[in-house]
Amino acid sequence: MKKAGIQLDADCASGLTELAAALGTKAVLTEPADCDRYASDQSGLIGARPLAVLRPANTEEVAQALRICTRHRIAVVPQGGRTGLSGGASSPAGAVVLSTERMTGVIELDRQGMTMTVWAGTPLETVQTTAREAGLDYPVDIGARGTATIGGTIATNAGGIRVLQHGMTRQNVLGLEAVLADGTILSRLGKTMKDNSGLDLKHLLIGSEGTLGVVTRAVLQLRQNVPDSALALIAVPDHAAALSCLSVARRWFGSRICAFEGMWPDYWDFVCRRTSLAEAAISGQHGFYVLIEVETDHANGEDALETFFAELFENGFAEDGVLAKSLAETQSLWRIREAVGEVDPDFGPHINFDIAVAPSELGKFCESADDLLEGLQDAAGTLKVGHVADGNVHLLVAHDGSAEAEERIETAIYELLSDWNGAVTAEHGVGRLKVRWITHSRSREEMAVMHTLKRQLDPFGILNPGALFGVPES
Ligand SMILES: Cc1cc2nc3c(=O)[nH]c(=O)nc-3n(C[C@H](O)[C@H](O)[C@H](O)COP(=O)(O)OP(=O)(O)OC[C@H]3O[C@@H](n4cnc5c(N)ncnc54)[C@H](O)[C@@H]3O)c2cc1C
Incomplete structure (x- = not known):
């Protein structure tokens, strides 16, 4: 196991006293037993016990906290649901955690405008459920939906299973409010799809992993909820055949394809051999497996998928297939794909x-x-x-x-x-686990611009040190 470890030069004791005075002692946890559970996220990177956990209740309190932390050079790790898989929310030594757990709830649901304004600490699933109750849908969807927060999904630009149809989180956020390291509040909670009045600063914050600012509120773009969908599992000879299936599916269903997920035989065999994980829905050995889900706004969704199937078989793209006929079958097929979150104990x-x-x-x-x-x-x-x-x-x-x-x-x-x-x-x-590999994707020039932005917005490097940008130079 790796351990997170960074120590900023911090004038901590007086800083913590000021934080407690500003936010109230109940909003600042310092007992070791309370702080321990905020040390790590789900990446496997073991974090250190934070010096304190700050639990502001609103944007102004976040601003107060960050002003104090900047003045005392205290490192701050923003945290949502701690479901992150790259160590971005695992606390380095000598830092405080700023948790959004008290900043939760839906602020406004605009049915006609199809937007929802929420606090950053609201769980993703709460947003999805609230939208569905109004006949609408927030299409960002990930396995950790019950615990991951809107702020966390924005800070990581979360993807998931419906990116093909609706894009990443970035494509589903209309407005954003965030607090910079010096306490400046950048608030643009606009609900307009069109806004070319200057640089769109929200896109700097989206995907910045808590290193440029703390997201406090957001306006999310909702879609019409299409409650009916049909799901099929297809066994194909190889990945190339899966891409051919995708081309045929695009011709048949266009933008109604909501998921197109792939499983290689190593994954399929591993998961299906362990009955505790999932039950094989197709027998025999195949080169590749595809799960395709299609929105159906009419009663003949299954018929459409069956005709699509026929074309795949005629062209030799598919070897076998199964269409989910009930909710239980749908859940059981999805379980095979989602079992990736549970393979750890057996896979070592x-x-x-x-x-x-x-x-x-x-x-x-x-x-x-x-x-x-x-x-x-x-x-x-x-x-x-x-x-x-x-x-x-x-x-x-x-x-x-x-x-x-x-x-x-x-x-x-x-x-x-x-x-x-x-x-x-x-x-x-990138978090902390992938920081040393980022230059395999980003050029020196791109990195230089990113570092310039970081220095400009957070000159003392207090926001999430060690994440995304690496360890600050002393
Ligand atoms: C079972 C499982 C399935 C998953 N599936 C997917 C998937 O399909 N696609 C995907 O993209 N991810 C997936 N993830 C990863 C994870 O759920 C996402 O990264 C999620 O967006 C993290 O949200 P969180 O609230 O838990 O954030 P945290 O883990 O608390 O934090 C993640 C990062 O965001 C920062 N942060 C958190 N809140 C804020 C804020 N308000 N302001 C500024 N920075 C903030 C943190 O500092 C950290 O760098 C999965 C995780 C699990 C455990």
């Missing part, structure tokens, strides 16, 4: 790569990665599953748990990725 120590290449090249890239890993003694098996229409694969590589093996595997995969012009993180973010 592993690296969880979240990488992307051009969708048309994903199959070939994975073949190259497999060849490369076969030649490495350190790699003890892979699982590959992902959002194939987005070119995003979650590649899990098992190893013996040693830091040396981890280093060799990471070096090999990220160097390969660099040759393919890929992204070292497609959706989970």
